[in-house]
Amino acid sequence: MKQAFKYAYLAFIYLFLYIPILVLVIYSFNDSRFSTNWQGFTFSWYAQLFEDGPLMEAFANSLIIAFSSSTIATILGTLSAFAFYRYRFIGRKVTYSFIYVVMMSPDIVMGISLLMFFITVGLSTGAATLLLAHITFCLPFVVVTVYARISGFDRNILDAAKDLGATERRMFRHVVLPMLMPAVIAGWLLSFTLSLDDVVVSFFTTGPSFEVLPLKIYSMVRLGIKPEINALSTVMFLMSLVTVTVSHLLIAKENR
Secondary structure (H helix, E strand, C coil), rough: HHHHHHHHHHHHHHHHHHHHHHHHHHCCCCCCCCCCCHHHHCCCCHHHHHHHHHHHHHHHHHHHHHHHHHHHHHHHHHHHHHHHHCCCCCCCCHHHHHHHHHHHHHHHHHHHHHHHHHHHHHHCCCCCHHHHHHHHHHHHHHHHHHHHHCCCHHHHHHHHHHHCCCCCCHHHHHHHHHHHHHHHHHHHHHHHHHHHHHHHHHHHHHCCCCCCCHEEEEEHHHHCCHHHHHHHHHHHHHHHHHHHHHHHHHHHHHCC
């Protein structure tokens, strides 16, 4: 009885989480401009979606920002994780704790604080400030993911590489990085997903001349839910699902 209740509870949780997404996906194929009336199956909304110039431009902007910010955050985060593991310096534990503070901070707090910082230093909001903001909130996730992997290393491997004459650069390139690669890829995929889906931080740190897809969808939804929005949301959900699944598989692989 207890086991059946547990499975029923889990089923209820998953249904509660995924039924709205399933409804959205189903109605993206609805041959009607009114989402509540089912008129038949069609792919026409997906065709219209890719013919929408402003929407595709926002989508391209989102991909550029997501790819750039996740790549830069992964490089900086990997080097930072290695530094936290390899070296002992004053304030190391406090500095690492601040990484969790950034991860736990509400998006609206980070968005407002970054906007105030950009105004203080005299930066006009746009593509550059949006890229910096996305790097900022993606970086801690990469550091934590990579550090979890590197903390399980045997330090004797690094000492052996040093004894064989390897410099810090060669040791990192030929010994550390190959062993870290699953975590590095997982961190990049996680950062890419977070950047692609972000709304709150992007709202505060981008300008009117550079629009990204989540904000474009938000502005369109305020005027009513159109079938094209359902189709676009389905595409974004599938992209996020693929990246998160690959990231999970890589993390599971490194744990084994």
